[in-house]
Amino acid sequence: MLHIRKATGDDAANIVELIRQLADYEREADAVKITIEDVIAHGFGPTPFFECLIAEWEGALAGFALYFFNYSTWEGAPGLYLEDLFVSPEYRGRGIGKSLMIRLAGVARDRGCTRFQWQVLDWNKSAIEFYESIGAFHLKEWYTYRMESDAIGRLARQSADQ
């Protein structure tokens, strides 16, 4: 029934399709700029930026988990960071999301990661409940800050003034 496997370059179109479905669920469909070429170049080249698991149900594409490794300077160890976890609406209620999380926990353990981390939208109560049920906790006191391309460019240009 359920088969979870490591993605290959041949999955690039499937990965883009699932990213689009996820962005649509997050009410941000217009935000997706990634192309099949990006997925191949960034995920399946000599120094990939990410790894990906594909979930199939009776051979049909059902979901995915896209992740990479970060680093904790307190732990002195890598961590697994889950960027995207998604199960298509028609395949929900079969434990596929939990099976993907179990596989990811195995990857984290096998690669010496002492932390497994991700972000969730504040309104996604069912996801939050699920995450807490498997032993995750909310890092309430850490605020995430982001700078986007325009601000990055403006700040980088100040180096000439120094």
Added chain:
Amino acid sequence: MLHIRKATGDDAANIVELIRQLADYEREADAVKITIEDVIAHGFGPTPFFECLIAEWEGALAGFALYFFNYSTWEGAPGLYLEDLFVSPEYRGRGIGKSLMIRLAGVARDRGCTRFQWQVLDWNKSAIEFYESIGAFHLKEWYTYRMESDAIGRLARQSADQ
């Protein structure tokens, strides 16, 4: 006066020292487990988990920035993630933190990153004010969730039941 350079394996002891100073500032000195050996193995081996900039003032160790690359599936591009930014108390007020941020923005731009991101403790008002002054914004709607070693192990072991 100020000199910012890429760290090498010879800086491992300096990096551990600065991580300890930072953890002390964050009121979590006991949380630091990283060793000089960890820094060499994880930062300066064939496939490093992080990169690091060292700030020197008149040749003396003054601060550091430790970072790595993540990946945005919406952007289809890598991002720069700043894990640690720290200037020793005796070297503050000289623009060293801002100079490190300018250098990091240059790294982000040169490596094709469309996002530059980090986390800050909610009580660190002066840092938050500084980050907002250089064009960063708080990602309020994204909650960070974490699972630590014990929970990772418990979840990973469930694979045997499937």
